[in-house]
Amino acid sequence: MSEKWQKAWELEYQKQGIPSSFRNTPARVVTEFCAWLEKRNFSGTQAADLGCGRGRNSFYLASRGYSVTAIDLVPANVDSINQQANELKCPVVAHAQSVAAPWPIPSNSLDLAIDIFCYKHITSKEAQASYRQELARALKPTGYYFVSLASENDGFYGPLLADSPAPQYKLIVDPYAKVESYLYSIDDLTREFGDAFIVVEAHEQESKSPMHGKEYTRKVLNLILRKS
Helix, strand or coil: HHHHHHHHHHHHHHHHHCCHHHHCCCCHHHHHHHHHHHCCCCCCCCEEEECCCHHHHHHHHHHHHCCCEEEEECCCHHHHHHHHHHHHHCCCEEEEECCCCCCCCCCCEEEEEEEEEEEEEEEHHHHHHHHHHHHHHHEEEEEEEEEEEEEECCCCCCHHHHHEEEEHHCCEECCCCCEEEEEEEEEEHHHHHHHCCEEEEEEEEEEEECCEEEEEEEEEEEEEEECC
């Protein structure tokens, strides 16, 4: 299955219909999260960028003083990140693998882990459970996990629920990129991560953003969690 989705994402990065496929600047939610940490005088050195894409958030975290382990399913993304990191002498190391597979990260070593629109694309509840187990293993007790993903109320993804192949899971299929994902509410995510994490802050954020060449009203869920 991962080979199927790898090919789908490789094609998406060529077509560049989803914003993360073509944007080079860090996601606004990541810069806001880092500002949130600074206000609390949080200090750390080790971070992970899960589903890192082309590395825009990985390099931003590195600019904030973190050594970053980046994970992505697309080998071309990983090769590009590692080449750029080598040229810039930047503390970012990327790995080509599924985020649901064991991570190349020691236990209790991460001060920070971010996931920007990756977790929602793990469309197997068993694989998501494996991801959460790896997160709980790798994150320090004092560390933070930040996840951002589409709300069930999102202007692009939300209407696709009408044709969901598995409505009990809020599963949708992007008609352009042909990739699957789950949609969530804050309560859904709180329950799903509740076996090992507590929610520190959570909110739904609205903005305008293009998807596949057309602008939509986007609604995104942003959650900050810690190990319970």
